[in-house]
Amino acid sequence: MSSQQQTVKRFSKPVIIVHWINAVAFLALYITGLPLYTDFFSWMYGVFGGPENLRLLHRIFAVVFILPVFIILITDPKSFFHWIKQAFTWRKSDFQFFAKFPKEFFGGHVKDMPKQDFYNAGEKLNSIMQIVCAVILIGSGIVIWMPHLFSTGIIQWAYPLHNIGFGLAAAVVVGHVFLSCGHPNSKISMQGMTKGDVPVDYAKDHHGKWYDELVAKGEIKEAPKKKDKGA
Amino acid sequence: MTTKYAKLVDTTRCNGCRACMVACKNWNDLPVDPEEFKGSYQSHDKCGANTWNMLTFTEHVAEGNRFEWLFRHTACFHCTDAACVKVCPADAMHFTEFGTVNTNYDKCIGCGYCVQNCPFGIVELETHTDENGTEYELAQKCVMCVDRLREGDQPACVEICHMDALIYGEKADMEALAEERLAEIKERFPNANIYNPVGVEGTQTFYLLAEPPSVYGLPENPRVPLSATVWKDYAQPLGKAMLGVTTMAVIGGYISNKLFNKDDHGADEGEESNE
Numbered sequence A: 001m002s003s004q005q006q007t008v009k010r011f012s013k014p015v016i017i018v019h020w021i022n023a024v025a026f027l028a029l030y031i032t033g034l035p036l037y038t039d040f041f042s043w044m045y046g047v048f049g050g051p052e053n054l055r056l057l058h059r060i061f062a063v064v065f066i067l068p069v070f071i072i073l074i075t076d077p078k079s080f081f082h083w084i085k086q087a088f089t090w091r092k093s094d095f096q097f098f099a100k101f102p103k104e105f106f107g108g109h110v111k112d113m114p115k116q117d118f119y120n121a122g123e124k125l126n127s128i129m130q131i132v133c134a135v136i137l138i139g140s141g142i143v144i145w146m147p148h149l150f151s152t153g154i155i156q157w158a159y160p161l162h163n164i165g166f167g168l169a170a171a172v173v174v175g176h177v178f179l180s181c182g183h184p185n186s187k188i189s190m191q192g193m194t195k196g197d198v199p200v201d202y203a204k205d206h207h208g209k210w211y212d213e214l215v216a217k218g219e220i221k222e223a224p225k226k227k228d229k230g231a
Numbered sequence B: 001m002t003t004k005y006a007k008l009v010d011t012t013r014c015n016g017c018r019a020c021m022v023a024c025k026n027w028n029d030l031p032v033d034p035e036e037f038k039g040s041y042q043s044h045d046k047c048g049a050n051t052w053n054m055l056t057f058t059e060h061v062a063e064g065n066r067f068e069w070l071f072r073h074t075a076c077f078h079c080t081d082a083a084c085v086k087v088c089p090a091d092a093m094h095f096t097e098f099g100t101v102n103t104n105y106d107k108c109i110g111c112g113y114c115v116q117n118c119p120f121g122i123v124e125l126e127t128h129t130d131e132n133g134t135e136y137e138l139a140q141k142c143v144m145c146v147d148r149l150r151e152g153d154q155p156a157c158v159e160i161c162h163m164d165a166l167i168y169g170e171k172a173d174m175e176a177l178a179e180e181r182l183a184e185i186k187e188r189f190p191n192a193n194i195y196n197p198v199g200v201e202g203t204q205t206f207y208l209l210a211e212p213p214s215v216y217g218l219p220e221n222p223r224v225p226l227s228a229t230v231w232k233d234y235a236q237p238l239g240k241a242m243l244g245v246t247t248m249a250v251i252g253g254y255i256s257n258k259l260f261n262k263d264d265h266g267a268d269e270g271e272e273s274n275e
């Protein structure tokens, strides 16, 4: 079954690197922010050597969190703009995705999933949510960090906004992490974000439109129809 | 509900002697806050981390071209609906058994949320240095001498006031006294009013003012900022619930996949290709 091993490039090195920088920074921000969210986590002040240290760490990771945008703009702007454009391009097939998705999520097999783009509708939704959350979090975060530059009203609203962004982003990330390394049907997509390539079969099954484009461009040969799923 | 206690500040009796400021610094061991002379008898712009009460001096031209000095002893209002307590993430700002608002320095993390949200701009952060030389910040404000109250004493400022301008006791009694005094002075101060703002459900430091609140630089209708209510009463509980729901969905998804998704392609492909 050597044709199964045929792979196709999905993400560039810079994309993979900034994705993981962003992911690590998010996790670190999440953890260092927790005790401010609920005093259930106030024991963490002891672990991190006091609230001042935790605040400093939170600010360092905040910078690390923003950095990827600049890194990718320098190293691989094409992938960045492709991602943004795709995330905000919604077609019928994207909306249909969500009608079928719950079945797939809870372990069923969807045979008639409409062909998806390079980013499928789930990934698009995840991207948009993350972009929105990042804008909210970074914007309000800057106000909280440098209150002397802003008026009282703006400072007061920055807190609930930071809080809302935090809750939303965390919920989205829980879903995203699960779908990419917990859910068996999407497991292979993880390879795309680590090694950078995915099996051609995977591209065909999960990103039909992208697969068609690749075939049209002659970058891959149409896979022989020899294996029926589940057979 | 426990009995509330309150400090009535009768501005019409105050002569601006500032004994209350001195008594406060003295009892609470607060260092001096040196200030430049700014062309006024007023010593500080506002209350601060080390100046828990102070006197505002307002030059006012009352009816009939009568010049008046308006003195007002100002300190933490000890709001019934206190914004500082609402936003404090560490439970450091808290209500006492007297209905006053106290700070717990052991819990305070110096985040400054209370500073940004107090509708009266009372509380401030102060930088301290511990024995290792590490700096940390604490929120500081008038605590109504809660240590004295617990011994059955009066707040230091109240005890020293020789004009009977500061009176401390059960809130209900103080309100009755304020009404009584208001009736007495109505003739001399036709604009006199009681300032016990309803927007924060009343305050435990409340006033008998000779002129409208705005003349003293007080907000006419102070409230807990809407943003603080959205934050603490809606966003935070909702966020926690949402996080819970997503986590449950993920756990549900994981379990049902383990149960029903025996022939998942992700894992299969790996196994097959190894053969």
Ligand code: SF4
Pocket (backbone or CB within 6 Å): B013, B014, B015, B016, B017, B018, B019, B020, B021, B055, B071, B073, B157, B160, B161, B162, B163, B164, B165, B166
């Ligand atoms: S001690 Fe009494 S009279 Fe003197 S400034 Fe304070 S409130 Fe006014």
Ligand code: SF4
Pocket (backbone or CB within 6 Å): B076, B077, B078, B079, B082, B083, B084, B085, B101, B117, B118, B119, B120, B121, B122, B123, B141
């Ligand atoms: S005046 Fe400010 S510091 Fe005092 S209880 Fe009210 S909100 Fe808190």
Ligand code: SF4
Pocket (backbone or CB within 6 Å): B084, B087, B088, B089, B090, B091, B092, B093, B103, B107, B108, B109, B110, B111, B112, B113, B114, B115, B138, B139
């Ligand atoms: S500075 Fe201290 S008292 Fe004020 S909100 Fe933060 S933890 Fe609470």
